[in-house]
Amino acid sequence: MISVFESFFEIQKEIHELLFSWIPFSVGDILYIFFGIFLSYFIIKCFKKKSRNESLLKILIFLNIFYFTYQIFWGMLYFQKPIISKLPDTKITLEKRKNLAIKYLEKCKQTRLLVKEDENGVFVISELKIIQKEILHQQTWLPNFISAKKGNKISSFKPSMFKNVMSFTGILGYYNPFSAEAQYNSDLPSSYLPFTLAHESSHQLGFAREQEANFVGYLIGVNSSNNELRYSTEYFTLKSLLNSIVYEDEKFVEDMIKNYSDGMKRDRNFEKDFNFKHQGLLNDFFGFTNNVFLKSNQQEGSVTYSYFIDLLVHYEK
Numbered sequence: 001m002i003s004v005f006e007s008f009f010e011i012q013k014e015i016h017e018l019l020f021s022w023i024p025f026s027v028g029d030i031l032y033i034f035f036g037i038f039l040s041y042f043i044i045k046c047f048k049k050k051s052r053n054e055s056l057l058k059i060l061i062f063l064n065i066f067y068f069t070y071q072i073f074w075g076m077l078y079f080q081k082p083i084i085s086k087l088p089d090t091k092i093t094l095e096k097r098k099n100l101a102i103k104y105l106e107k108c109k110q111t112r113l114l115v116k117e118d119e120n121g122v123f124v125i126s127e128l129k130i131i132q133k134e135i136l137h138q139q140t141w142l143p144n145f146i147s148a149k150k151g152n153k154i155s156s157f158k159p160s161m162f163k164n165v166m167s168f169t170g171i172l173g174y175y176n177p178f179s180a181e182a183q184y185n186s187d188l189p190s191s192y193l194p195f196t197l198a199h200e201s202s203h204q205l206g207f208a209r210e211q212e213a214n215f216v217g218y219l220i221g222v223n224s225s226n227n228e229l230r231y232s233t234e235y236f237t238l239k240s241l242l243n244s245i246v247y248e249d250e251k252f253v254e255d256m257i258k259n260y261s262d263g264m265k266r267d268r269n270f271e272k273d274f275n276f277k278h279q280g281l282l283n284d285f286f287g288f289t290n291n292v293f294l295k296s297n298q299q300e301g302s303v304t305y306s307y308f309i310d311l312l313v314h315y316e317k
């Protein structure tokens, strides 16, 4: 049954890409703005007794169509067979995660030497279009036992119109199921950007679950000959590993960060500044007290590592 939706997704995606990918701005964002205006208009009309019933009916019809379309374009993909069932079985130990963290720190250090810096010595990407092309190229080289999906032939990455809101909420990118476009926050530090694109392109490929999109993004970036994409991917992997270790062995994580190369330390500070600047304002406005580092790692129960780490350790076996 799910395979019917997977095939349908391929067709839907191809049609949407043909329709929207050539347009330089995000059609999906325009659509969302239009939805917002439509809903607000009829919600306001609900306050007037005369038009209440009719407006309420219109809102209900709209929400039904919206939800139904979302489900058949995207929601059903959450029922796909999880990637973890395609990987060899192994136990996730702290030891294994530490070894991987050491491995990825070395990789990061090496790759960091090969990328460009701005006048402050912070990693900066030279040409986003080249990275986007490379991501589509790498999609066609994914291991067949993990993804038999057809790679996207057409690039449909769009800078988001809501980038300011995104910076403040910590959202790096999102996939729009109604237009098959991958939106990203163009204000992001360069260290985030290439991996964010790889992640969103994994959604375009048809991986719905967040952590599976991270894992497919990892597969796209980790073997790339594009240094900028590879560095961003290795750095994301390292951060995820350290996030998974910090509750069990804080000292280890501190030592690892001390061992970052000078370039990596500058990138880390730049990311921290970016997050702090936006988080600070958010705190002022709404009184939120959240710690990005902890928040992104919240897990239920005693398991402190994410499904991405789970996939990574299994894959690295």
Ligand SMILES: [Zn+2]
Pocket: 173, 174, 175, 199, 200, 203, 210, 213
């Ligand atoms: Zn995502």
